[in-house]
Structures are given as C-alpha cells and as structure tokens.
Amino acid sequence: NAGVMQNPRHLVRRRGQEARLRCSPMKGHSHVYWYRQLPEEGLKFMVYLQKENIIDESGMPKERFSAEFPKEGPSILRIQQVVRGDSAAYFCASSPLSRGGELFFGEGSRLTVL
Amino acid sequence: ELKVEQNPLFLSMQEGKNYTIYCNYSTTSDRLYWYRQDPGKSLESLFVLLSNGAVKQEGRLMASLDTKARLSTLHITAAVHDLSATYFCAVDIMYSGGGADGLTFGKGTHLIIQP
Numbered sequence: 582n583a584g585v586m587q588n589p590r591h592l593v594r595r596r597g598q599e600a601r602l603r604c605s606p607m608k609g610h611s612h613v614y615w616y617r618q619l620p621e622e623g624l625k626f627m628v629y630l631q632k633e634n635i636i637d638e639s640g641m642p643k644e645r646f647s648a649e650f651p652k653e654g655p656s657i658l659r660i661q662q663v664v665r666g667d668s669a670a671y672f673c674a675s676s677p678l679s680r681g682g683e684l685f686f687g688e689g690s691r692l693t694v695l
Numbered sequence: 696e697l698k699v700e701q702n703p704l705f706l707s708m709q710e711g712k713n714y715t716i717y718c719n720y721s722t723t724s725d726r727l728y729w730y731r732q733d734p735g736k737s738l739e740s741l742f743v744l745l746s747n748g749a750v751k752q753e754g755r756l757m758a759s760l761d762t763k764a765r766l767s768t769l770h771i772t773a774a775v776h777d778l779s780a781t782y783f784c785a786v787d788i789m790y791s792g793g794g795a796d797g798l799t800f801g802k803g804t805h806l807i808i809q810p
Contacts (some may be wrong), residue, residue, distance in 0.1 A: 585728055623699075623783055624738075626797030640797065672737065683728075684798065688737040 583608065585675050586655075593693045594663050602690040603655040606675030613656045614684060615648060618670040627671075630656060636687035663694045697722050701801035702777035708760055711773055716804045725765040725766045726787040728759050728798065731780045735788050738783065741769075774808045781805050 594600050594680035606613050606680040611632050617625040618662035626640040641648065645663075650656040660667055670691045708714050718727070728744055730738040742751045744760035744767060752757050755778065757770045767784055783797040785798040 596719075616800075621802075623802045624785075626799065629797055637797065659784075683740060683743055685740070686730075686738040693772030 585673055585685055587671075587673050587687035587690050589690055591691050591693070592690065592695060593695050595663050596664055599627055600660040600663050600667070600692055602660075602671050602673075602692070604658070604673030604675075604687060606673075607677075609684070610675035610677050612676040612678065614651050614674045614676070615656070615658050616672045616674065618672060620669075624672060628659075632635040641684070660692070661681040663692070665694045668692055668694045697786060697799045698719075698723075699784060699799050699801040701782075701784055701804050703804060704802060705805045705807075707807045707809065708771075708774055710775055711789050713773065714771050716769040716771075716782055716784075716806075718769070718801055720760065720765050720767075720786045720799075722784045724762070724765075728785045729767070729769055730783045730785065732803070733780050743783075771806075776805070776808050776810055779806055779808045 585607055588603050592600055604613060613630045615627040617627055618624045628641050628648045629637040631650060632650055633652050645660045645661045658671060670689045672686050672689045674686045676684050700719045701716050709795045728743055729741040732738050733742050742758040744758060747762040749760045755772045760767045769782060771778060783800050783803045785800045787798055
C-alpha cells in the first residue's frame with residue numbers, strides 16, 4: 582500500500598509565477614489536509630478537503646491560494662503570483678476517517694521562490 | 696486560539712543520557728500526537744495519546760498525557776545517535792471543542808545526540 586505521494590518534491594518559481602502542488606492520498610483515504618512548514622517552525626494547518634468538497638479552509642491565505650480535491654485525481658494546492666514569503670515546505674496528509682483519524686504525511690513539496 | 700508550546704526547542708545531549716521534552720497546550724483537548732521528522736523528510740508518527748493518563752512506549756521513547764495539566768511529555772531513555780531528529784507534538788483542535796479541523800503543531804524540538 583503506497584503512502585501519501587506528493588509531487589513535485591522540489592519546485593523553483595520566480596516571483597509572479599504559479600505553483601501547483603499535487604497530493605495523492607493513501608489508497609482508501611478520502612480526507613486530505615494541507616500544511617505549510619516554514620524553516621525552523623512547526624506545521625501550520627491550511628485546508629482540509631474531502632472528495633469534491635472543501636471542509637475547512639480557515640488556515641488558507643485569502644488571496645492567491647486555492648485547493649481542490651476532485652472526484653478523480655490528486656488533490657492540488659495552487660499558489661498564484663508567488664512571492665518570496667511563499668517559500669516553504671508544503672505537506673499533504675491523508676486520513677481514512679473524517680474526525681480524529683490518524684494523519685499520514687507525504688514527504689512534502691519544497692517550494693523556493695526566487 | 697489554541698497554542699502549543701514545546702520546550703526545549705533545541706537540545707544537545709550525549710549518548711546514554713536521559714531527557715524529557717515537554718509539550719504544553721492552551722485549551723482542552725484529549726488527543727495528542729508525537730511526530731518525528733528527519734531533515735528534508737516527512738513526519739513519522741510516533742505516538743497517539745487519546746486519554747488522560749495515557750502512557751505509550753516504543754523502544755527508548757515513552758510518551759505520556761495529562762489532560763488536566765494540558766501537558767504531554769516525551770521521555771528519552773539512554774539516548775542513542777539514531778534518535779537525533781526534530782520531534783513535534785500536535786494537538787487535535789477538534790477535540791478541544793473549538794470545532795475546527797486540523798492539528799496544531801508545536802515548533803518542534805531539535806534533538807542532537809552526540810556520541
């Protein structure tokens with residue numbers, strides 16, 4: 582059973598470009614979470630999605646950031662018009678349960694904005 | 696807003712010694728997680744603590760939870776170099792009654808174990 586798969590593992594963008602990060606949850610998991618980790622910091626919750634639904638996006642910046650989890654295919658975190666402050670590691674986690682289930686993390690996508 | 700504080704944030708210790716990492720949180724919750732992260736890697740789940748007084752042990756690591764004190768500890772016994780990593784505690788907001796989703800993480804404890 583493959584774990585949570587994220588790609589790309591590393592992404593370099595120039596200011597103003599778009600970044601798209603993908604996450605395929607573990608088989609059988611329909612709940613996906615995105616977290617952001619700044620250097621020397623813990624992970625910060627961004628958004629929680631189920632298939633075709635955004636359940637909680639209270640941790641997402643109001644502008645430039647969006648997330649989706651379509652019926653088919655991976656979950657995507659999209660950052661438009663990136664700025665240097667967006668440089669971070671973005672982790673996806675999946676869970677088989679809607680509440681209180683253990684989260685299984687992917688290896689992260691490290692975004693560097695030049 | 697739920698706050699999760701770990702201390703110490705940096706710890707350098709010698710092999711064979713014992714030490715404890717502390718995790719305090721600011722509001723009621725009865726579900727707490729400990730994770731390990733190696734540099735450039737993902738988070739590995741170590742322990743899930745589900746109730747007051749819960750104690751779990753795996754090898755040289757032991758975690759406990761006191762929900763009344765809002766405190767969890769991660770104790771390292773007779774440390775070995777392989778345990779060098781960053782350790783995070785995380786609290787489940789939903790179980791704090793706040794109604795939100797997602798875990799709130801501490802800043803992590805960078806642990807270096809020297810031979």
